[in-house]
Amino acid sequence: MVTPVTFAAPHAFLGARLYDRKATFCVAGIPMDIGTTNRAGSRDGPRAIRAAARMLTDGRHPDSGVDPTALDLSDLGEFELALGDIPASLTRIEEQAAGLNHLLAFGGEHGVTLALLRALVKRIGEPVGVVHIDAHLDTSEDNFGQRFAHGSVFWHAITEGLIAPKRMIQVGIRAPAWPDMYEWTRGQGVTIVPAQDVHESTPAAIAAQIRAVLGDGPAYLSFDIDGLDPAFAPGTGTPEIGGLATWQAQGILRRLTGIDFRGADVVEVAPAYDVSEITALAAATIGWEYLCLQAVRD
Template sequence: MAGTPTYATPPGFLGVSRQDAAGAIAIAGIPMDIGTTNRAGTREGPQAIRRASRMLVDGAHPGSWVDPATLPLADVGDFALALGDIPGSLALIEDQAAQVEHLVALGGEHGVTLPLLRALSTRMGAPLGLLVFDAHVDTWADNFGQAYAHGSVFYHAIREGLVDPRRMIQLGIRSPVQRDVWDWTLGQGVTVVTAQDVHESGPAAVAARVRQVLGTAPSYLSFDIDALDPAFAPGTGTPEIGGLASWQAQAVLRRLGGLDFRGMDVVEVAPAYDQGEVTALAAATVVWEYLCRG
């Protein structure tokens, strides 16, 4: 094996040095965590994911045989935020995302997904399909008195018509939830596949269900790292036991080739609680799987 040693990979995601987003799939960090309801620290997530991605630069994907080095990638750095101001930060994120044709976002808390969906839905001129990996439904109308926080993302996305809830599917759900929140979510037409459902049915059946729900129209992927069990992703702010194993999530993602995803994010990586970089590596690998899906 020739070339730069893994540990000397440049600091951009997958070692990417290009910063011009024109015609590229743009990688952007969104280091926001002011809307978290438990442990903060996801502001450090983007840099941790970039560092961990050095493990994924040594060749092509062994399933699709796509080599990310051949893709038009740009790491455009981190988006600007309004310090301590959730609505202000959401507005800034939306404005910056609107300038990018195909965005892959590294979070940051899950609240960043809302302005990303606002920007993409506006560009598409229609509601999007949505695949969410998560431990939580994130359809709370109120987060301890705060209208906009990481637990209300999809409540607002549905209410604002950014996504078509009949083309929205959530995988890995297992956290405590109020019955009225659960009933409201299902009542909108959202498909919820619990972590237990994933364990019992297997990745192939889950991927088939995703394909059935999303169909062929444009969709978005949002991956909250707490969808994974804390054994595989301890570095997150709201861990929940009983989650997906890394291999289960990876096996589902590898069966989604050909779907019309127009962007994605991976969120809720909090490096201060990580062990041996395993959470950051899982997040980086999720992005790698997305880029190499074929």
């Protein structure tokens, strides 16, 4: 098999075959950004991530040696939305995610995670543990009066019983938030690891903490690209200084082998604010690292 040069790689993520919902692993874009609270534009994230992923199609993982393109993988393209209607869009996203064996989704705003968790939990029949990498808690009951804005996704997911909160860990948190949000979140049993704690620790230690919190059972990864510092991911709607470096994120993810992940998303890439594709490439690589974890298990 001849691997095409990077600039001629297929436009599907990692060159995956298209539109096969029966594939073991599926990739889909969810171009919704009508619930953003600062800069819009993450609707264009999935296309940018796919384009940047051309850099990941010509080799194996440097640590594990796996090739995620060897997985039974299909790119489903973009999910349909209800224009301008957040609740209706969440319903459509859930319907399209239903029945998929294992989905890696590219956003779009973080609000799409709620629909994905609803579909996943209905399929597997139990709440999941969550690794949430982000600058923000996303546990507001509403954002500026909008109940389903991107900053309330995990309030809904917890109150709807989609997440086992004692098996949820939030990594990289550093944005301004009201004290009652921290109180409510910790009161549910969620573990919060501020970005400064990550900087003062090591990827190996953070990964060990994640493992201890998740324990056994099904898990989900939700990676908001603003979990990274704006120096590494300027192309996002709500950048916050003091975040993770890409090497820290990679170092953590690479140590999460063996966890029973049932799905993942990488969200909040807004290419209009990006520089030289560095945000899109970071997001694509996070998705690639996630699929490499599945290839190790497979």
